[in-house]
Each structure stands twice: as C-alpha cells, then as structure tokens.
Amino acid sequence: MVAKGSAYALGAGTVINAIATWKGAAFGIDLKTFADVELTDETTSISGSIQGMPDADTQLIERSVSYVLEHFGIEMGGTVNTRSEVPLASGLKSSSAAANASILATLDAIGEELDPFDAVKMGVQAALDSKVTITGALDDACASFYGGFVVTDNKAMELLKRTEHDYEVLIFAPDEKSFSSGTNVDNSRLIAPWVDMAFDLSMEGKFEKAMTLNGFLYCGALGFDTEFLMRALNIGVEGVTLSGTGPSFVALVNNEQAGILEDAWKGYNVSGNVIRTKVNNKGAHKGACYETA
Numbered sequence: 500m501v502a503k504g505s506a507y508a509l510g511a512g513t514v515i516n517a518i519a520t521w522k523g524a525a526f527g528i529d530l531k532t533f534a535d536v537e538l539t540d541e542t543t544s545i546s547g548s549i550q551g552m553p554d555a556d557t558q559l560i561e562r563s564v565s566y567v568l569e570h571f572g573i574e575m576g577g578t579v580n581t582r583s584e585v586p587l588a589s590g591l592k593s594s595s596a597a598a599n600a601s602i603l604a605t606l607d608a609i610g611e612e613l614d615p616f617d618a619v620k621m622g623v624q625a626a627l628d629s630k631v632t633i634t635g636a637l638d639d640a641c642a643s644f645y646g647g648f649v650v651t652d653n654k655a656m657e658l659l660k661r662t663e664h665d666y667e668v669l670i671f672a673p674d675e676k677s678f679s680s681g682t683n684v685d686n687s688r689l690i691a692p693w694v695d696m697a698f699d700l701s702m703e704g705k706f707e708k709a710m711t712l713n714g715f716l717y718c719g720a721l722g723f724d725t726e727f728l729m730r731a732l733n734i735g736v737e738g739v740t741l742s743g744t745g746p747s748f749v750a751l752v753n754n755e756q757a758g759i760l761e762d763a764w765k766g767y768n769v770s771g772n773v774i775r776t777k778v779n780n781k782g783a784h785k786g787a788c789y790e791t792a
C-alpha cells in the first residue's frame with residue numbers, strides 16, 4: 500500500500516527574536532515551503548530530501564514525519580521531499596516552514612487530523628531534537644502555521660496573541676547563511692531588559708515600533724550592520740528589523756515605500772537579493788495545491 504500527501508507552510512519575518520527572553524513575535528509571509536510525503540508499509544525508515552540541496556541536513560523533516568506516524572501508531576516508512584521559496588538559514592524561518600509542511604503532508608497522506616496547536620508543538624519538538632533552534636522557536640512555528648502576527652512565550656509554550664494585518668513586506672536576503680544553532684546566545688541574553696520593552700510594545704499591538712527596536716538591539720548584540728535599518732527609516736518606514744538570527748532584514752512597507760526601499764537596499768554594496776512579498780494572514784495548507792510561484 501502506498502499513501503501520498505502534500506502540504507505547504509509559510510516562511511516568516513521577525514518582530515521580536517525570542518532568544519534574549521524566551522518571548523517572541525513573528526508574522527507569516529507569502530513565501531512557502533512545499534512538502535510531499537510518500538509512505539509504504541514495506542519499510543519503517545524515513546528518508547528526506549530537499550530539492551536543489553543534496554547536501555542539506557534532512558533530519559528535521561524526517562523527524563517531523565516520524566512524530567506524526569508515532570502519534571497515530573502507524574508502522575510505515577518512505578520519503579519526504581521539500582522544495583522552498585524561503586531561503587534556507589537566512590532568518591526567514593525556513594526550518595519552521597519545513598517542519599510544519601512535513602507534518603501536514605504526513606497527516607494528508609494518512610488521512611488523519613491533529614489539533615493545529617498540537618501539530619505546531621510537534622514541529623517545535625522535531626526542531627529541538629534536530630538542534631536547529633535555541634528556544635524551540637514557537638513564535639516562528641505559529642507564524643508559519645497560522646499566518647498573521649503572533650506573540651508567544653516559548654518557555655511556557657503559549658500562543659499569547661494572534662492578529663491579522665495587511666502589509667507589503669520587503670526583504671533583503673544576503674548571500675551568506677546564518678544557522679540559528681550558531682548564534683551568539685550570551686550576547687542576546689545581555690540585551691534582555693531592552694528586548695522586554697520591545698516585547699511589551701508587541702503585546703500592545705505596536706508591531707512596527709517593536710520590530711525596529713528589536714532590530715537595533717539584535718544588530719548590536721550579533722554584530723550586524725544597522726545601515727539596512729537606517730535606509731528604511733530614512734524613507735519613513737516604521738517597522739524594520741534583522742529577522743531572526745539574521746542575516747536577512749525585513750520591513751513592513753506600503754506600495755510606494757517598497758520601490759524606494761528596494762533601490763536604497765540594492766544601492767548598498769552588499770551582495771544578496773531583495774524579495775518583495777506580503778504578510779500572509781491565511782497560514783499553512785494541507786492537501787494538494789496550485790503553487791503560486
């Protein structure tokens with residue numbers, strides 16, 4: 500017997516990086532990671548692959564599939580394949596998107612349902628097991644799964660707030676990668692009292708102010724260049740930050756600002772790509788779908 504399933508989940512941008520205080524906030528963006536799962540009862544091992552990246556680490560997606568099968572007591576194995584519009588290890592939550600998409604594709608393959616928050620928590624556990632995260636990144640996982648803006652407590656494993664807002668999103672994704680597992684946790688914890696102030700702003704729904712404060716704090720702590728933030732502020736953008744542990748920057752913009760900021764970021768001599776997308780308030784999707792990119 501062969502069972503096949505598909506799904507996608509979202510990349511996300513940061514409002515508050517949770518590494519300083521364990522409390523974080525993030526928003527879903529309209530860049531997707533697609534997963535296809537194929538299961539058979541002839542094996543119990545799971546083999547993962549990532550399109551276009553033969554050497555990338557596939558433990559996270561294999562673990563995600565295994566957790567779902569274990570939960571339902573299903574003895575099957577097979578393959579999980581992902582392809583992604585989200586640059587890997589760039590601060591745009593590629594790991595959360597890959598885990599969520601793999602979990603949903605497995606549910607699709609076996610014809611089962613899980614409570615959404617239980618599915619999110621399963622992906623967080625798979626990420627912790629695979630050592631791709633510091634706090635478990637529940638904030639990123641919720642933004643990737645539900646879309647919209649989310650605020651979480653990653654230690655208490657609580658979703659504190661979720662709201663929907665429409666913005667265009669401009670991203671500068673430098674060519675280099677920065678794995679969350681290698682980030683400077685000690686420096687991040689030193690800025691905790693000020694990150695707390697940004698967190699309070701996010702609980703009040705002042706996401707733009709919160710993310711800009713987060714941006715200056717984490718650029719300082721992690722040694723990233725604040726020029727990307729300054730170029731955004733200079734044209735009137737209010738919400739701009741280093742995303743996650745970097746190296747990408749994300750800004751919440753309107754249509755007019757998007758074009759001007761794109762030129763301003765491209766004019767700065769750092770090699771990378773500018774990506775124009777928008778906030779996705781709809782979230783992840785289980786089942787076959789037409790790709791949008």
Ligand SMILES: Nc1ncnc2c1ncn2[C@@H]1O[C@H](COP(=O)(O)OP(=O)(O)OP(=O)(O)O)[C@@H](O)[C@H]1O
Pocket residue numbers: 532548549555556557558559560581582583586587588589590591592593594595597631632636639677678679680742743744745
């Ligand atoms: N499309 C994918 N398919 C399978 N695994 C993936 C995929 N994308 C990312 N991963 C896994 O996630 C790891 C990268 O995680 P990491 O947390 O460093 O990046 P990120 O989630 O993009 O960054 P951040 O948490 O700062 O936003 C990869 O090494 C790989 O194990």
Ligand SMILES: O=C(O)C1=C[C@@H](O)[C@@H](O)[C@H](O)C1
Pocket residue numbers: 513515516517518523524590592631632633634635636638639679680742743744
């Ligand atoms: O690894 C982690 O725990 C995290 C990584 C970044 O994406 C952060 O933005 C997130 O809040 C927490």
